[in-house]
Amino acid sequence: MPATPAWPPRSAPRLFVEQRLEEGGSVPVEGNQAHYLSRVMRVGEGDAVILCDNQTGEWAAKVASAGKRRIELSVVEKLRERESVPDFWLCPALLKKDRFDLVLEKATELGVARIAPVVTRRCVADKLNLDRARTIVTEAAEQCARTALPDIAGVEKLGTLLREWPTGRALYFADELGGQPALEAFAAHDGPAGLLIGPEGGFDDAERELIRAHPEAKAISLGPRILRGETAAIAAISAWMASRGDWA
Incomplete structure (x- = not known):
C-alpha cells in the first residue's frame, strides 16, 4: 500500500503575510503575491500554501478559491513557532x-x-x-x-x-x-x-x-x-x- 504523501508538501509555496494568523482564519491574497501563486506556482483550489506572519510562526493553509487577481486561503494548522533569532x-x-x-x-x-x-x-x-x-x-x-x-x-x-x-x-x-x-x-x-x-x-x-x-x-x-x-x-x-x- 503506497504511503500517504506528507502534507503540506515540501514543494508548497511560502508567503509572508501582514495579517496575524490563527487556525481557521481566512487570508485574502492580492497583487504581486496573487500573481505569484496563480501564474508562477499555478495553485488551484485545495492546494497547500505555507504562511508566516512574523508574529506567531509558520502555518499550513489551503486555497479556498483562486482567481487571477485574488486568492482566498484558509488557515488549517500551525507547523512551527516563530524562530528564536540570535541578537x-x-x-x-x-x-x-x-x-x-x-x-x-x-x-x-x-x-x-x-x-x-x-x-x-x-x-x-x-x-x-x-x-x-x-x-x-x-x-x-x-x-x-x-x-x-x-x-x-x-x-x-x-x-x-x-x-x-x-x-x-x-x-x-x-x-x-x-x-x-x-x-x-x-x-x-x-x-x-x-x-x-x-x-x-x-x-x-x-x-x-x-x-x-x-x-x-x-x-x-x-x-x-x-x-x-x-x-x-x-x-x-x-x-x-x-x-x-x-x-x-
Missing part, C-alpha cells in the same frame, strides 16, 4: 545597488535580527528604498524557510549610529588595517552584538579613529585578504553565527 545586528555601509541587494539577501538567509544601513564618507550611495529592501528580505526569508523577518532601520550617518549605539552591545567593525582575529573576538563576548562593515573604499582615517574611540567598538580582522563589502558582511556573519549564533 545580532548588521550595520553595513551602503554599496552599489546590486551589491547591497546581495547583502540584504544573504544577511536574511544567515539569520541576522536587524539590518541598520549606514552612510560613510566613501559611500557611492546615500539613499535606500526601504520598500524595495523589505521586499528583498521577505523573498529571501521565504526562500530559506525563515519564520522571522529581520528589522530594517532607516539609513543613518556613521556618527549618528555611534552616538546612539546601546551600552553593552559589542560593535565589531571589520577594519582592513587589521584587528583582533574575528573568531577570537567573537569568543570573548557572550552577549548582544553588531557588525559594522565599510563601503567600497573602506573607512577613512577620521572615521576609523571615531569608531575605535567608541567604548563598545572592537576592531576585527577577517584574514589576510582585502574583501569587498558584501563579501566581508557574509563572511563575518557566518563566522559569528558559527561561534555565537544558532549554528552552534
Whole structure:
C-alpha cells in the first residue's frame, strides 16, 4: 500500500503575510503575491500554501478559491513557532545597488535580527528604498524557510549610529588595517552584538579613529585578504553565527 504523501508538501509555496494568523482564519491574497501563486506556482483550489506572519510562526493553509487577481486561503494548522533569532545586528555601509541587494539577501538567509544601513564618507550611495529592501528580505526569508523577518532601520550617518549605539552591545567593525582575529573576538563576548562593515573604499582615517574611540567598538580582522563589502558582511556573519549564533 503506497504511503500517504506528507502534507503540506515540501514543494508548497511560502508567503509572508501582514495579517496575524490563527487556525481557521481566512487570508485574502492580492497583487504581486496573487500573481505569484496563480501564474508562477499555478495553485488551484485545495492546494497547500505555507504562511508566516512574523508574529506567531509558520502555518499550513489551503486555497479556498483562486482567481487571477485574488486568492482566498484558509488557515488549517500551525507547523512551527516563530524562530528564536540570535541578537545580532548588521550595520553595513551602503554599496552599489546590486551589491547591497546581495547583502540584504544573504544577511536574511544567515539569520541576522536587524539590518541598520549606514552612510560613510566613501559611500557611492546615500539613499535606500526601504520598500524595495523589505521586499528583498521577505523573498529571501521565504526562500530559506525563515519564520522571522529581520528589522530594517532607516539609513543613518556613521556618527549618528555611534552616538546612539546601546551600552553593552559589542560593535565589531571589520577594519582592513587589521584587528583582533574575528573568531577570537567573537569568543570573548557572550552577549548582544553588531557588525559594522565599510563601503567600497573602506573607512577613512577620521572615521576609523571615531569608531575605535567608541567604548563598545572592537576592531576585527577577517584574514589576510582585502574583501569587498558584501563579501566581508557574509563572511563575518557566518563566522559569528558559527561561534555565537544558532549554528552552534
